[in-house]
Amino acid sequence: MNSSSVQSLAGVADGRPVRLAVDCMGGDHGPSITLPACRAFLDRHPDAQLLLVGRPEALAPAEGWARCERIAASEIVEMDDPVEVALRRKKDSSMRVAISQVKPADDGRAPADACVSAGNTGALMAVSRYVLKTLDGIDRPAIATVMPNEKDGYTTVLDLGANVDCEPEHLLQFALMGAALVTAVEGKPDPKVGLLNIGEEVIKGSDTIKRAGELLRSAADAGLLNFHGNVEGNDIFKGTTDVVVCDGFVGNVALKTAEGLAAMLSSFIKQEFTRNAYAKLAALVALPVLRHFKHRVDHRRYNGAALLGLRGLVFKSHGSADAFAFEQALHRAYDAARNRLLDRVHDRIVESLQALPAAETPVPVTKTA
Amino acid sequence: MNSSSVQSLAGVADGRPVRLAVDCMGGDHGPSITLPACRAFLDRHPDAQLLLVGRPEALAPAEGWARCERIAASEIVEMDDPVEVALRRKKDSSMRVAISQVKPADDGRAPADACVSAGNTGALMAVSRYVLKTLDGIDRPAIATVMPNEKDGYTTVLDLGANVDCEPEHLLQFALMGAALVTAVEGKPDPKVGLLNIGEEVIKGSDTIKRAGELLRSAADAGLLNFHGNVEGNDIFKGTTDVVVCDGFVGNVALKTAEGLAAMLSSFIKQEFTRNAYAKLAALVALPVLRHFKHRVDHRRYNGAALLGLRGLVFKSHGSADAFAFEQALHRAYDAARNRLLDRVHDRIVESLQALPAAETPVPVTKTA
Numbered sequence: 001m002n003s004s005s006v007q008s009l010a011g012v013a014d015g016r017p018v019r020l021a022v023d024c025m026g027g028d029h030g031p032s033i034t035l036p037a038c039r040a041f042l043d044r045h046p047d048a049q050l051l052l053v054g055r056p057e058a059l060a061p062a063e064g065w066a067r068c069e070r071i072a073a074s075e076i077v078e079m080d081d082p083v084e085v086a087l088r089r090k091k092d093s094s095m096r097v098a099i100s101q102v103k104p105a106d107d108g109r110a111p112a113d114a115c116v117s118a119g120n121t122g123a124l125m126a127v128s129r130y131v132l133k134t135l136d137g138i139d140r141p142a143i144a145t146v147m148p149n150e151k152d153g154y155t156t157v158l159d160l161g162a163n164v165d166c167e168p169e170h171l172l173q174f175a176l177m178g179a180a181l182v183t184a185v186e187g188k189p190d191p192k193v194g195l196l197n198i199g200e201e202v203i204k205g206s207d208t209i210k211r212a213g214e215l216l217r218s219a220a221d222a223g224l225l226n227f228h229g230n231v232e233g234n235d236i237f238k239g240t241t242d243v244v245v246c247d248g249f250v251g252n253v254a255l256k257t258a259e260g261l262a263a264m265l266s267s268f269i270k271q272e273f274t275r276n277a278y279a280k281l282a283a284l285v286a287l288p289v290l291r292h293f294k295h296r297v298d299h300r301r302y303n304g305a306a307l308l309g310l311r312g313l314v315f316k317s318h319g320s321a322d323a324f325a326f327e328q329a330l331h332r333a334y335d336a337a338r339n340r341l342l343d344r345v346h347d348r349i350v351e352s353l354q355a356l357p358a359a360e361t362p363v364p365v366t367k368t369a
Numbered sequence: 370m371n372s373s374s375v376q377s378l379a380g381v382a383d384g385r386p387v388r389l390a391v392d393c394m395g396g397d398h399g400p401s402i403t404l405p406a407c408r409a410f411l412d413r414h415p416d417a418q419l420l421l422v423g424r425p426e427a428l429a430p431a432e433g434w435a436r437c438e439r440i441a442a443s444e445i446v447e448m449d450d451p452v453e454v455a456l457r458r459k460k461d462s463s464m465r466v467a468i469s470q471v472k473p474a475d476d477g478r479a480p481a482d483a484c485v486s487a488g489n490t491g492a493l494m495a496v497s498r499y500v501l502k503t504l505d506g507i508d509r510p511a512i513a514t515v516m517p518n519e520k521d522g523y524t525t526v527l528d529l530g531a532n533v534d535c536e537p538e539h540l541l542q543f544a545l546m547g548a549a550l551v552t553a554v555e556g557k558p559d560p561k562v563g564l565l566n567i568g569e570e571v572i573k574g575s576d577t578i579k580r581a582g583e584l585l586r587s588a589a590d591a592g593l594l595n596f597h598g599n600v601e602g603n604d605i606f607k608g609t610t611d612v613v614v615c616d617g618f619v620g621n622v623a624l625k626t627a628e629g630l631a632a633m634l635s636s637f638i639k640q641e642f643t644r645n646a647y648a649k650l651a652a653l654v655a656l657p658v659l660r661h662f663k664h665r666v667d668h669r670r671y672n673g674a675a676l677l678g679l680r681g682l683v684f685k686s687h688g689s690a691d692a693f694a695f696e697q698a699l700h701r702a703y704d705a706a707r708n709r710l711l712d713r714v715h716d717r718i719v720e721s722l723q724a725l726p727a728a729e730t731p732v733p734v735t736k737t738a
Contacts (some may be wrong), residue, residue: 094730128480150633161567164575181567198530198621206533206618233622234629246622249575252567253619254626260603261627265634272662279658286642286651286658293641297634 015322017047017067018337019112020330021101024054025076025094027118027326031058034118037326041334042067044327048334051112053098055094073097077127079120079319086123095119098129102312114313116304116329118321122232122316125162125307132312136293137349140166141309142174142248144181144303147258149239152167156182156191157236159248160255166247168212171195172356175216175225177308178243184341185332186242192229192243196250204230208247215356216245222355224348237341262299304329306336314343378640384435386416387706389699390470393423394445394463394696396487396688400427403487406695411436417703420481422467442466446496448489448688455492456499462489465654468500471681482706483682484700485673487690490635493683494531494676501681506718509535510678511543511617512685513550515671516627518608525560526549526605526613529674530621537581540564540614541725544585544594545717547612553710554701555611563600563610565619573599577616584725585614591724593717631668673698675705682711 012287024034033053038050042065049067050060059070068346086093101112117124117365125141131311138326144158158178163170174191182191195213197205202213211231220227233254236244246254273283273290283290303325313336317329377704393403398589400423408417411434418436421428446455446650470481482541485701486493494510503510513527528535536545544562551560564582566574571582582599589596597610602623605613615623642652642659643660652659672694676683 004671148633150636164567164578196622198533198618198625209533209618213575233625233627234632236626237629237633249567249578250619250622253565253615253623256567256602257605257623257626258602258630260601260606261630262634264517264606265605265631267519267661268665270660272665273655275658275661281657282655286655289644289648289655290642292644296637296641 009109012369015316017049017112018045018114018334019051020333020337021051021071021098021112021115022092022330023054023098023117023119024052024059024123025073027317027321028079029320029322030076032056033060033321033323033326035059035061036323037064037330038068039065040323040327041330044331045334051098051101053101060208064164071097071101075120077123079359081123083118083122083126087126093127095124096127096131099124099128099312099314102314103132109314114315114333115325116315116317116333118317118326118329120319121161121316124316128307128310128312128314132310132314135346135349136310136311137353138173138177140170140173141307142170142177143251144174144178144306144308145255145305147236147255148297148302149237150361151239153239153242154302155236155239155244156242157244157246157251157255158308159246159251161248161252162307163248165249166208168208168215171208171245171247172215172219172352173309175219175227175243175245175351176352177345178245179225180344180348181306181308181336181341182242184323184344185335187339188242190226191242192226192228192240192257193243193245194228194235196236196244196246196254197230197232199232200230202230204257214243218356219352220353224352224355260296289339300325301328304332306332306341308345311342313337386418387478387483388418389415389421389452389705389706390420390422390440390467390481390484391699392463392467392484392486392488393421393428394442394488395493396686396690397448398689398691399423400430401527402690402692402695404428404430405692406699407437408434409692409698411695413700414627415702418685420467420470422470423463429676440466440470446488446492450489450492452491452495455489457493462496464493465496465500466682468493468497468683471683472501480681483702485684485686485695485702487686487688487695489688490530490685490700493685497676497679497681497683501679501683503678504680504715504718506722507540507542507546507678509542510676511539511546512674513543513547513677514624516605516624517666517671518606521665522608522610522611523555524605524608524613525611525670526615526620526624527677528615528617528620529624531619531676532617534618535616537577537584540577540581540616541584541588541721542678542718543614544588544596544614545721546714547614548594549713549717550675550677550705550710551611553708553713554704554707557611559595560610560611561595561597561609562614563597563604565613565615565623566601568601569599571599574623581614587725588721591721592656592687593721593724601632628668631666669694670697675701675710677714680711682706 075090075093142159146154315333444459444462511528515523588594684702
């Protein structure tokens with residue numbers, strides 16, 4: 001997950017600095033958290049460069065920072081702006097300008113390696129799709145995030161809400177992209193993929209899920225994928241597989257349900273440890289233990305969802321992220337760029353289209369990078 | 370939730386004893402947990418009677434118990450038996466015989482008021498449906514359970530896996546049945562119902578969900594339902610609404626995801642409090658606080674899912690339930706029977722079919738009870 005664990009991957013780093021474009025105005029807090037996060041990120045990665053995008057006056061604190069370029073954008077996509085506003089009206093938004101940095105420029109200038117924004121998800125997906133387009137062979141981009149698991153590792157889950165209705169072919173594409181993501185960011189060469197279902201048996205689930213299962217088994221037979229089979233909701237936290245694939249409706253419900261339960265339990269623990277004088281004393285004694293527990297399940301450490309399937313890397317930070325959380329999203333984007341996530345996704349999709357001609361191919365495949 | 374809170378409901382109790390049929394052989398542990406649970410249940414409810422169903426030798430410990438009748442059944446539906454085996458081959462199973470007690474008998478003997486089993490869910494639903502049939506106006510029975518929420522109450526969620534693909538009309542039926550359940554078991558006259566979606570706005574979600582939203586709004590306009598609107602996964606634990614309605618695939622994933630997260634966090638807390646000598650000391654000091662927390666989130670207290678939409682009440686206990694948990698399922702079944710859940714579901718469905726003739730009516734409505 002963190003960069004040090006990934007830099008041990010042989011043959012990935014090519015010595016070139018990694019350049020990230022940052023939407024400094026996005027999220028609930030804007031520059032007051034994005035700039036300190038950028039500062040901490042730069043200190044951590046001597047080989048990183050940042051393109052800070054936002055209103056010039058808001059970016060003033062970053063004046064004179066080494067390895068930083070400030071790029072002016074006059075507008076801001078608000079957290080409650082409808083997708084249409086972000087897409088059609090705010091053409092000079094910090095979000096859109098930041099995403100555009102990832103696209104090869106007409107003047108031949110090398111594009112940024114990835115973009116990071118804490119802006120609203122719907123707008124970020126729509127603008128990214130409009131500006132960058134999808135990779136050949138990908139019908140629909142997906143949103144992937146990680147959740148902690150009992151093995152003290154991470155389970156990557158996708159899609160988390162970009163696609164409410166999915167065909168089996170889309171779930172196969174998600175599986176391939178999720179596997180590429182885990183390889184790039186966690187350094188696992190052959191991540192295990194599970195299909196989220198309501199039982200382990202192959203006869204379970206809707207027709208779409210059953211057909212997706214068949215498609216994933218064919219992909220596994222063709223050596224494209226390490227397919228484990230069906231998994232259930234609890235397997236996300238058991239860490240049964242590295243990747244869990246589902247449609248965006250189900251993924252979003254699972255993620256929000258988990259967030260809701262975590263918030264409730266955390267509030268209950270606080271209530272119990274402040275209930276009376278004895279409980280408060282116990283809290284003092286237990287503080288180091290509770291702190292360690294809190295650190296272990298700190299959702300800020302998992303911040304940074306990947307928008308996969310686009311012709312460029314875009315990472316989405318939680319809108320309410322603080323500086324620590326936003327910095328984690330920057331690290332994830334850095335790791336993904338450093339370890340060639342875009343090429344890995346592209347290669348897996350091309351390989352699959354060649355090996356599984358039965359899978360729908362909406363357009364002929366051409367090399368995009 | 371517990372019977373004392375419900376007995377205050379005016380005009381519900383009719384003085385007649387409540388009679389429950391218990392599948393004593395079902396679940397992972399069978400009579401070793403079901404019989405002690407039945408004993409504790411009888412002690413708690415002087416107006417309850419039990420029909421204990423199972424192998425005669427297994428039921429021997431209950432010999433001489435007052436308000437108890439033992440009913441022989443020679444077979445057992447195993448936890449991994451396919452639905453077909455339960456349905457077609459094991460016709461003298463304790464599960465089937467227990468369910469049959471709820472059906473009006475040919476000899477005019479009054480049926481039991483509800484059946485409780487910890488047997489496998491698929492088999493229980495299939496056999497219940499076969500033996501009891503669905504209520505007029507109900508296309509598909511649903512499984513409803515409660516989850517704790519931040520308001521220190523319960524959120525009732527359905528469906529939890531009986532129906533993987535649902536039409537909007539089914540979601541309306543679930544909403545009506547869920548509301549009837551909350552009224553019967555928790556005594557709330559007009560429970561608030563939410564539709565599980567991936568955003569609060571009405572434009573969110575799949576076509577089915579959007580049409581279900583329209584149908585639920587029509588039902589609310591007709592005074593049939595207290596419809597809150599869309600809710601998200603985290604609202605289950607916030608307690609935003611009393612009832613959360615979703616299709617069985619989504620509900621099952623949400624439930625299992627929550628179970629998985631709870632199991633992971635519980636294992637992490639244990640690990641942290643045993644990590645070293647100091648942590649173990651802290652655990653001793655914090656023990657009363659942790660015990661109170663544990664009691665508050667003890668999933669055994671919520672045991673007992675209702676199978677709704679059948680011409681009889683059937684409650685499903687978790688297969689791994691211990692005696693305490695199984696006893697809770699008996700209490701829930703008792704509360705539901707005592708407070709006329711079956712009539713309430715029936716009345717709500719009839720009312721809705723009269724007020725919303727547009728909703729599909731597969732068969733003409735006749736009074737069933």
